[in-house]
Amino acid sequence: MSQQLLDLLVPVAGAAFAILFIAFIFIKSFNDDKKEKAALTEIFRKYGVKTNAKILKFKENKTYGRWIQGKYNFYIEFEYNSPERGTLSCNYILPTNDPKSKNYLNSKEIPVIYIPAYLDYHNEFIDRKEFFAAIAHKLKLGYDCWLVIFADDIKLFTNLTEF
Numbered sequence: 001m002s003q004q005l006l007d008l009l010v011p012v013a014g015a016a017f018a019i020l021f022i023a024f025i026f027i028k029s030f031n032d033d034k035k036e037k038a039a040l041t042e043i044f045r046k047y048g049v050k051t052n053a054k055i056l057k058f059k060e061n062k063t064y065g066r067w068i069q070g071k072y073n074f075y076i077e078f079e080y081n082s083p084e085r086g087t088l089s090c091n092y093i094l095p096t097n098d099p100k101s102k103n104y105l106n107s108k109e110i111p112v113i114y115i116p117a118y119l120d121y122h123n124e125f126i127d128r129k130e131f132f133a134a135i136a137h138k139l140k141l142g143y144d145c146w147l148v149i150f151a152d153d154i155k156l157f158t159n160l161t162e163f
Helices: 002-047 099-105 116-122 128-135 151-157
Strands: 049-060 072-082 086-096 109-114 148-150
Touching: 002 128, 002 151, 049 086, 049 099, 072 099, 072 109, 072 116, 086 116, 086 148, 099 109, 109 116, 109 151, 116 128, 116 148, 148 151
Parallel strands: none
Antiparallel strands: 049 072, 049 109, 072 086, 109 148
16 A cells, blocks of 8 residues: 555646746746846946937747847948947847847938947957946846847836836
């Protein structure tokens, strides 16, 4: 009889462990997202600059995901005030999933919000360590680092409703 109980307990314990593990992953992910959103809110509040960027080219993707960041990609150009080098021209690929962004195609300009130190890092004027020192935060830099954004997307990445 104890072997039957053990045979029943092993799958139940395995299922319970799997459920707890999945719950842990979701809770950790939620907390990490919440912390990152709070950090981005502080960064954009302190260092964010809003400007209009000239639209050089536009591309609408049929699909998007991990390697295609946005449904809509704007190839833009704008001037920014580099903390390291003064006023510079910058070309950037601006991804967004907001269909309202296409309304700016007729005007040939789109409102963006950017972090000047990030553009210096992106353009390799400063290294990663200098960038983190400039914004006083450490972020995950990579394909999903959104420090140049379509102005209407501010509410997606921060706790701000407008800039």
